[in-house]
Amino acid sequence: MILGICDGHNSSASLIDEKEIIYAASEERFTRKKNFRGYPANSIDYGINSFVSEKDELSAITVGGQFRKGERLKKLKILQENLEIPMYYFNHHLCHAASYKLSDFKECLILTMDGGGDGLSSTVSIGNGSKIETIAQSDLIDSVGDFYASITELLGFKPMEDEGKVMSLSSFESDDSKINLDIIDYNEKTKSFKNYLGVIGSESTKALKRILDYSTPNKSYDIQISKFVQSKLEEVVLKLLKQFVEETGIKNIVFSGGVAQNVKLNKQIIEQDFVDNLYVPPFTGDEGLSIGSSILCSKHDFDLKNTYLGYEIDNCNVEKIVDLEKNFKVQYIEENDISESVGKLISENKLVCVSREKMEFGPRALGNRSILGLPTNENAKKLAKTLKRNSFMPYAPTILDEYSESYLKNKKYSPYMTMLFDCFESKKSEIEGTVHVDGTTRAQTLKKEFNGTFYNTINFLNDATQIPAVLNTSFNLHGEPIVCNEIDAINSFKKVGDYLLLGNYLIEKLD
Structure with a gap:
């Protein structure tokens, strides 16, 4: 049995045994703090106390994400010493990509995309059997997810939490003219996204506020901005996918990472002539890193019957x-x-x-x-x-x-x-x-x-x-x-x- 841990944004813990996911829970559910960031002590304790009868049933600890310091690393080390088992760290986006094993595709293109993790904001890989071959990456500066989060913050919502509100607003009609700005794009030659702002996070929000001349909430303008960011997201992601489907001939897509929670984008992907099938795992956000890291440590495929875990x-x-x-x-x-x-x-x-x-x-x-x-x-x-x-x-x-x-x-x-x-x-x-x-x-x-x-x-x-x-x-x-x-x-x-x-x-x- 493998204990999986995500100790970052929306932290979680999971347990897998051979081909079955036995348990998984986000720490936020126990602490009552939305998207809790940090060591998932309650999730770990509940999983071990409820599903592990003997200490030697646990064979390894896997951790989603490689870079951490201070108290986060110290707590993981203490856990390892108490359990006396090996601990393995896996790259953030590789953990997202591992969810392809929950699909029924024999071969697929795997797209991962979020605000950022372990130095990357998106990856494209080929999943085939037990192998993941990464064929493209975008770094933290060229983050489409961060661009969407910055617009979320600009409109007065919580970034990394309220992106769904922006997506919902983008469906409304607006009397204002369409915004058409080259802020982010996909470069077919470098096979990565390009952020023309050159900044991310709060600096990106400030830059967008200046460029869009945004001061106070205005329903019509809020809708216009939401339509702009949603349209740009769909445009650049479809441009990327089309290139890699044409290059590889693979038309089955697995999409994971926080951006995959954007169901309007998912609808656009599955409606493309160059896509045959789309699989979006039920835990695309960082909570899924605990399961993804354990899948990477296992030699088995997994049959996910439901998410009642x-x-x-x-x-x-x-x-x-x-x-x-x-x-x-x-x-x-x-x-x-x-x-x-x-x-x-x-x-x-x-x-x-x-x-x-x-x-x-x-x-x-x-x-x-x-x-x-x-x-x-x-x-x-x-x-x-x-x-x-x-x-x-x-x-x-x-x-x-x-x-x-x-x-x-x-x-x-x-x-x-x-x-x-x-x-x-x-x-x-x-x-x-x-x-x-x-x-x-x-x-x-x-x-x-x-x-x-x-x-x-x-x-x-x-x-x-x-x-x-x-x-x-x-x-x-x-x-x-x-x-x-x-x-x-x-x-x-x-x-x-x-x-x-x-x-x-x-x-x-x-x-």
């Missing part, structure tokens, strides 16, 4: 907590009755928070740490107000896979919400609360084998409403990490939702 809700813990609460009505629900009970509440237009079984790993809630409701505009507006979430940010649906072709153009199986689809005009009214202003939706398509209880809940709802879909958003207040344990669920439920399914306990608020 984290903290597991315990009914015994729930019993102790709810006994102390005075303003709740609590009912135990047998496992076989959960889908009908929750489905009925949703059909009655109740918002149901769900926190049960193992927590998902990655940025998306996929039914085990979700808020569920009818996919209506009414619920979307209600949630935006309650969660204090920007009104321009869209919500996502979970649709039963066998019905999804009726709703989604060019439908592909999408269990992890990593893809964006156009919604058929005739179906928009049925799921209007989860369709963005541009007619797209970031849908999870769900098969029964992925999550049987969640599937049966939506199936019950379909029988009642003739709509095989729910609005599915992550169970957390805006700006907080997704809930992890029983106490997190109770605390968040006090501020959002009508009912809470916590383990097997259905909890209702009393007025």
